[in-house]
Amino acid sequence: MRTLRDLGDVNGKRVLVRVDFNVPLDDGAVADDMRIRAALPTIEELRRRGARLVLVSHLGRPKDREPSLSLAPVAARLGELIEAPVRVAPGVVGDDVSAAADELGPGDVLLLENVRYEPGETKNDPELADALASLADVYVDDAFGAAHRAHASTEGVAQRVPERVAGLLLEREVNTLMGVLENPARPLVSVLGGAKVSDKIGVIDRFRESADTILIGGAMCFPFLAAQGHSVGDSLCAADDVELARRILESGSSARASLELPVDLVIGDRFAEDATARELDGLDVPDGWMGLDIGPRTASLYGDVIAAAGTVFWNGPMGAFELAPFAGGTRAVAEAVAAAPGTTVVGGGDSAAALERFGLADSVTHLSTGGGATLELIEGKALPGVEALS
Ligand code: ADP
Ligand code: MG
Numbered sequence: 150m151r152t153l154r155d156l157g158d159v160n161g162k163r164v165l166v167r168v169d170f171n172v173p174l175d176d177g178a179v180a181d182d183m184r185i186r187a188a189l190p191t192i193e194e195l196r197r198r199g200a201r202l203v204l205v206s207h208l209g210r211p212k213d214r215e216p217s218l219s220l221a222p223v224a225a226r227l228g229e230l231i232e233a234p235v236r237v238a239p240g241v242v243g244d245d246v247s248a249a250a251d252e253l254g255p256g257d258v259l260l261l262e263n264v265r266y267e268p269g270e271t272k273n274d275p276e277l278a279d280a281l282a283s284l285a286d287v288y289v290d291d292a293f294g295a296a297h298r299a300h301a302s303t304e305g306v307a308q309r310v311p312e313r314v315a316g317l318l319l320e321r322e323v324n325t326l327m328g329v330l331e332n333p334a335r336p337l338v339s340v341l342g343g344a345k346v347s348d349k350i351g352v353i354d355r356f357r358e359s360a361d362t363i364l365i366g367g368a369m370c371f372p373f374l375a376a377q378g379h380s381v382g383d384s385l386c387a388a389d390d391v392e393l394a395r396r397i398l399e400s401g402s403s404a405r406a407s408l409e410l411p412v413d414l415v416i417g418d419r420f421a422e423d424a425t426a427r428e429l430d431g432l433d434v435p436d437g438w439m440g441l442d443i444g445p446r447t448a449s450l451y452g453d454v455i456a457a458a459g460t461v462f463w464n465g466p467m468g469a470f471e472l473a474p475f476a477g478g479t480r481a482v483a484e485a486v487a488a489a490p491g492t493t494v495v496g497g498g499d500s501a502a503a504l505e506r507f508g509l510a511d512s513v514t515h516l517s518t519g520g521g522a523t524l525e526l527i528e529g530k531a532l533p534g535v536e537a538l539s
Contacts, residue, residue, distance in 0.1 A: 150323065150538055151314040153194060156287065160199035161255055165285030166191065166316065167302050167534075169294035169518060170206035170223045170260075177217075179226040183505065184294065187518050189230060191291045191316035192258070196231070201253035203284050205241075205302050207265040207295065214266045224260045235260055241267045242280035250284050264302045271300055278305030291316025293323070296534030297522040307537035315538055318518065323535060325515045326526050329494055330359060334459030339406070340451065340482060342367025343465025343499065346390040351528030352464065353397060357404040362458075364409050364451045366443045366467035366478060373398065373410050374432050382416070382434030384441075409454070413444025415468065415475055426474035441475040442468025448481035455485040464497040464523070470506070479503050487512035496523035 168188045173180040195202055204227075211218040221237050228235040238261045239245040249259055261284075264270045269277035278301040282288075288310035290296070295303050296319065307313050315323070329337070339356040341349055346369050356363050365373060371381045372390035376398055401408060413431065416438040417424035426441070434440050443451070448467070455461055463486055467478035480503075486493050487509040495504055496517035504510045517523045522532060 152320045153314055153317055156314055159287060162200055162286040163203060163250060163284060164195055164200040164287045164289055165203045165205060166289045167292045168204050168206045169292035171208055174222060178222050182226050184518050185227055187318050188291055191318060196256045199255035201255060202258045203250050205261045205264050208263045211263060211265050218263050220260055220263050238262055269301055273299050273301050273305045277301040278309055281306040282309035285310050288313040289316045290534055290538060291318045293319045293522055294519045296532040297525045299533035303534040304537045313538050322517055322519060325494055329460060329462050334492055336361035336458050337460045338362045338454055338458040340364045340463040341465050342369055342467045344368050346372045346393045350393055352524055355527055355529060357406050360406040362409060362454055363406045364454060366411060367465050370411050371440060379432045380434060382436055383439040384434055411443045411447040413446045414440045415442035415444055417441045420469060422472050424474060443478035448478050451482055452485035455489050458489060458491045460491050461486055461489055461493045463495045464500055466499050466503050470503050480507055483507050483509050
């Protein structure tokens, strides 16, 4: 993968940078700027080198040109962070946009409008890719969060600009995750949670072969517990997932990693902030109750394994952490990961949100900005956005 370091002189050149500014908005302002801050090293370096920057990103899933999904609030926040004006283009492509790009001086920054305002983006439409390529002397892809999609602003445009490299964020994301897979300090502990086994089956399979221990939490534990014969009450537990879990448990003896399941739970009478919650010192969830978090004994056991790890990869919350009564397990694991002396890598949108919520985002070695892209890379799939850079 060619990177920023492989680029020659970019002084005065138009550099199209695909960034991932798909951030949460609240009342017309950026609610969480983690993804914007993550792109700053590439943006700052290119500005220092005198490039004329044209940034392109998607935001949400507009069905039309919904003004509520304009990138204007993102431009305002980016401008504050780089302490320089960031202009928003009058669209994604077209004569007015080309004119705005032509007006850029060295170090200036133009942000194109939400690239998904163009229906051709997600179809990887050749005309849109041509139009984007016409704005660029050089293409830099720094949007790891979008690298698993073959879209016009990722795969299509890269094919059309001869000078194309990975930005600093994309480079760090790929190198860190490949390091976890290929050359981890051992023991390698993978902490996997979240909603569904089927979402993460490829990741579980990969870590079965490469990790030393897999710690399972979140709703994902119930299909495993059901496969072992426990009652799961009203817990989230799809029948298909029970079959997947059964297969994983049955193939256990041939796998490298041991797979650990919770030993206790926190259960609630419903999925709500004001639910009745209680600790269950066991694993059989009574009828009328749902398992919504790992219990304190599990959190403590998992914490010990994490503390002894050479490398930790964590994806997926340990419970319904958005609800205060069921956040304890995720908080305990987050604190254990933050305090662990080994290399710690966290991926997944909700896992990242949990770390941010607990104020621990800066206490891990690497907090991935990718959700789907992280999982696909771990599963061993090729990422079209990365492939197109070679
Ligand atoms: P990530 O985005 O980090 O990959 P997922 O999207 O797979 O994580 O899962 C996060 C979601 O799983 C959260 O919304 C959380 O509320 C939910 N979740 C975790 N544990 C439970 C549980 N025991 N019951 C219901 N939902 C749960
Ligand atoms: Mg999620």
